[in-house]
Amino acid sequence: MGVIERVGTRPTSRKVARQDLPVTLPLDTLLQGDCIAIMRSLPAASIDMIFADPPYNLQLGGDLFRPEGGRVDAVDNDWDQFDSYGAYDAFCREWLAEARRILKPDGTLWVIGSYHNIFRVGALMQDQGFWILNDIVWRKANPMPNFKGTRFTNAHETLIWASQGEKAKYTFNYRAMKTLNDELQMRSDWVLPICAGQERLKRGGTKAHPTQKPEALLYRVLLACTNKGDVVLDPFFGTGTTGAVARRLGRRWIGIEREDDYCEVARERIAAALPLDESAIATMQSPRSQPRVAFGTLVETGMIKPGAVLRDAKNRWQASVRADGSLSHGDQTGTIHKLGATLQGAPSCNGWTFWHIEHEGTVKPIDALRQLYLLATEP
CATH class of the missing domain: 3.40.50.150 (Vaccinia Virus protein VP39)
Structure with a gap:
């Protein structure tokens, strides 16, 4: 510089x-x-x-x-x-x-x-x-x-x-x-x-x-x-x-x-x-549903970094986190909820419990990080 x-x-x-x-x-x-x-x-x-x-x-x-x-x-x-x-x-x-x-x-x-x-x-x-x-x-x-x-x-x-x-x-x-x-x-x-x-x-x-x-x-x-x-x-x-x-x-x-x-x-x-690498910088143009805290909030605050890899509990699928909080799996993209549903062929999916991430040496649902965020930011 x-x-x-x-x-x-x-x-x-x-x-x-x-x-x-x-x-x-x-x-x-x-x-x-x-x-x-x-x-x-x-x-x-x-x-x-x-x-x-x-x-x-x-x-x-x-x-x-x-x-x-x-x-x-x-x-x-x-x-x-x-x-x-x-x-x-x-x-x-x-x-x-x-x-x-x-x-x-x-x-x-x-x-x-x-x-x-x-x-x-x-x-x-x-x-x-x-x-x-x-x-x-x-x-x-x-x-x-x-x-x-x-x-x-x-x-x-x-x-x-x-x-x-x-x-x-x-x-x-x-x-x-x-x-x-x-x-x-x-x-x-x-x-x-x-x-x-x-x-x-x-x-x-x-x-x-x-x-x-x-x-x-x-x-x-x-x-x-x-x-x-x-x-x-x-x-x-x-x-x-x-x-x-x-x-x-x-x-x-x-x-x-x-x-x-x-x-x-x-x-x-x-x-x-x-x-960030190119795939993480890419942003999506499709909808997602609303939990108490947006998944994107965890991304923009750095609790989950763009480029991080998420997996389901049985390790059947994995997806990369992108800069706007969307996920990518091969050529498929979607929200934590929509992509989880698409991969399972299901009508819906609670992405907070479906997707898991390695955090501090253990694999846990991303909802656990959401709870950590809530604890850290509560008045």
Whole structure:
């Protein structure tokens, strides 16, 4: 993975001059420097999708402590500090203008934020001419409590998905999303856990990044709105979640990040992300039925990885898991339920108990992993 030398810094005024940067598209590369300056160097209409996790401008006042006295590891980094709302708005106008320029006519923009900034960013997006397609509520299955007891627990963040205009074409893999959600239309409220356990990257015992996003979130976004080989740009790359998921799903990526520590972590992380094989990346276009938890949820959260092999209890058939949660057996594809029924010549099949997987040294029904997921994500 190549890395361009540091380019500029973000001055307090957030005014960034044009720089002499490469004009070719630096695919699968982390570019270190100021996001606006680097975005200005990229060719117009060259990016299929942008996922942006900009500074939230939290405006936190003072430290926050847990009931037992421990300090909460909140966002107090200098990259999240702006002198005023006006300064933050000016910064957002600049990067949004570049986002609009470098997106293809059929490209889309995703922006994630909290109540501190998402409404301001959304209005600025509309001012720039973007057309909002959806606002997605990411409801955190395991949010941080409100320790002071002075407000409702802040248990969600908002994502805005927008096209280049009201009449613009855009990619939406509707069938893949329906498959991922066990043949129910994917709704605009997504219940996914925040980073925890092994996924939470740490350096010296502390979080490598205070707002690391879960890979499951990016997995769903990229599977929904890009195709194999599409170019995804993340102008606020952080520790590289977008790049790691893009590499797994066979998408090309470009990351922009100015902080040395985050760049180091991102490079290590993406180098370790193993791409899926062709059959696992393929997605299906057929229905499935609805259990309490979608099989696709286990796939996108990494409990069952694309490419994993499932077998029935008597080891008569085996099937490979694909990226959208569908299964393949030879030239046959289907959901855990439909493919199980087809192979048995039966009218129906409960795929949760029919299919088995090796997990921690033993073979067990995939329903056992569903129960583990429920236990791990219950409030």
